[in-house]
Amino acid sequence: MAACTKNLLLLSTSTVHGTEYLQYASEHIKIFLSKWNVSNILFIPYALKDYDAYTNKARKALETFGFKVKGIHEMDNPVSAVAKAEAVFIGGGNTFQLLKSLYDNKIVEPIQQRVLKDGMPYIGSSAGTNVATVSICTTNDMPIVYPPTFQALSLVPFNINPHYLDPDPSSKHMGETREERIRQYHEISGMPPVLGMREGCILHVEGNKAVLKGLCGAKLFSPAKQPKELDVGADVSFLLQI
Numbered sequence: 001m002a003a004c005t006k007n008l009l010l011l012s013t014s015t016v017h018g019t020e021y022l023q024y025a026s027e028h029i030k031i032f033l034s035k036w037n038v039s040n041i042l043f044i045p046y047a048l049k050d051y052d053a054y055t056n057k058a059r060k061a062l063e064t065f066g067f068k069v070k071g072i073h074e075m076d077n078p079v080s081a082v083a084k085a086e087a088v089f090i091g092g093g094n095t096f097q098l099l100k101s102l103y104d105n106k107i108v109e110p111i112q113q114r115v116l117k118d119g120m121p122y123i124g125s126s127a128g129t130n131v132a133t134v135s136i137c138t139t140n141d142m143p144i145v146y147p148p149t150f151q152a153l154s155l156v157p158f159n160i161n162p163h164y165l166d167p168d169p170s171s172k173h174m175g176e177t178r179e180e181r182i183r184q185y186h187e188i189s190g191m192p193p194v195l196g197m198r199e200g201c202i203l204h205v206e207g208n209k210a211v212l213k214g215l216c217g218a219k220l221f222s223p224a225k226q227p228k229e230l231d232v233g234a235d236v237s238f239l240l241q242i
Contacts, residue, residue, distance in 0.1 A: 006116060007036065008155060008205040010132055011125040012162045012197035014092050016215065022061045022125075028202055028213055029123065030065050033087055036121050040068045042075075042085035046101035047093025047127040058091060072105075082110040085120060092126025092162075095139040099131055100147035108153060115155055122155060126162045129197070133159045138185060138194050140178075156205065157192060157242045164196030164219060179219075179227065186223045192242060193222040195230075203236070210236045 009025075009032045016024045033041070041062055045054035055071035062069050069089075075081035082088065088111065090098070102108050114120040124132045130139045131152040138159045167177040176184075182194050197203065200215030212218055217231040220239075230236060 010129040010203040012201040014125040047098035078105040087121040089123040090128030095127040
């Protein structure tokens with residue numbers, strides 16, 4: 001494991017239409033983890049209520065990729081589990097429930113330490129991607145529980161909106177679009193940029209380099225600026241320098 005480097009694979013979603021769980025990202029996951037000689041993955045299922053079922057779902061998929069999976073709830077101590085992990089994968093679900101559980105189990109700082117100081121590979125999907133950012137303020141989820149703060153892991157210095165949907169010009173729905181909600185977020189001064197990741201988009205961060213991968217691109221929203229389209233293969237390393 002190379003020390004003092006950031007290694008993140010942030011998925012917009014775990015499943016795209018017509019495919020199995022994590023199937024669309026399988027090659028990216030294999031390459032990402034194999035580079036760091038990872039054999040065992042610590043899965044954090046806190047975003048859903050049934051930890052066993054969720055872990056078994058992740059285990060079934062990731063074992064076909066050649067990796068062993070252990071749920072953090074199956075370990076004696078969450079903090080020591082993170083300290084010993086070769087890699088962490090945080091799955092999707094409800095972002096508020098996930099963040100609260102990360103704080104309740106006192107693993108926010110241990111994850112930050114392992115990822116930002118030790119270079120431990122981190123995979124996030126949906127809610128797991130949300131908590132890798134500055135805050136969970138740009139999640140699409142309902143606040144079903146109260147985390148102690150909206151501040152998240154800050155593994156990257158910006159926010160992400162997974163499952164980003166473009167406005168449908170033919171729709172008769174008169175509610176706010178996702179773009180309008182992000183613009184409202186930026187009405188508050190000091191808020192970071194938001195990367196709207198469409199279904200199938202993947203952000204790969206290695207050290208000071210960040211590149212969009214996967215099936216489709218993303219849309220970048222910055223305060224007081226027009227949104228910017230970003231295609232697959234786009235170098236977005238500038239976002240790490242904010």
